[in-house]
Amino acid sequence: MVIKMAKNTDNKRIAVKHVRDKAKAAYEKSDHCCICGTSQDLELHHTHSITILLNNWAHLKGYDISTDDGILAVRDEFIEAHHKELYDDVFTLCNPHHVKLHSIYGKAPSASSAPKQAIWIARQKAKLEGNDVPTKNLGTFSSFY
Ligand SMILES: [Zn+2]
Numbered sequence: 272m273v274i275k276m277a278k279n280t281d282n283k284r285i286a287v288k289h290v291r292d293k294a295k296a297a298y299e300k301s302d303h304c305c306i307c308g309t310s311q312d313l314e315l316h317h318t319h320s321i322t323i324l325l326n327n328w329a330h331l332k333g334y335d336i337s338t339d340d341g342i343l344a345v346r347d348e349f350i351e352a353h354h355k356e357l358y359d360d361v362f363t364l365c366n367p368h369h370v371k372l373h374s375i376y377g378k379a380p381s382a383s384s385a386p387k388q389a390i391w392i393a394r395q396k397a398k399l400e401g402n403d404v405p406t407k408n409l410g411t412f413s414s415f416y
């Protein structure tokens with residue numbers, strides 16, 4: 272929904288929204304959840320938090336993204352510089368699986384957890400398909416049931 276009247280304190284969120292809106296247009300969302308295959312309630316998950324990437328990048332560059340004009344002026348540059356994170360490191364997930372992932376890795380997962388998230392997704396998928404997956408790095412709990 273449009274948040275034109277939002278206060279300045281909300282602008283960090285709005286900045287991310289501007290980036291998402293633009294990036295989404297170029298990204299082809301898959302038509303099914305990459306874990307369970309449903310086509311219902313699909314959402315796009317970035318293993319790198321766009322919020323963190325954007326804020327760090329703007330800080331490094333010395334850009335002011337606290338206003339709409341500020342973020343719109345540098346949005347394309349941000350997207351150019353983060354193609355991999357925006358278009359490659361993404362998963363289409365159904366809402367329940369997306370919520371579950373964030374309940375484990377947090378609202379804005381740290382960059383270092385990106386590989387773990389990918390492994391988690393692969394494991395959930397394998398589980399649903401009834402395949403055994405290597406559990407070596409994932410503790411011993413699952414080998415006991
Ligand atoms: Zn799913």
Ligand SMILES: [Zn+2]
Binds near residue numbers: 315316369373
């Ligand atoms: Zn997500």
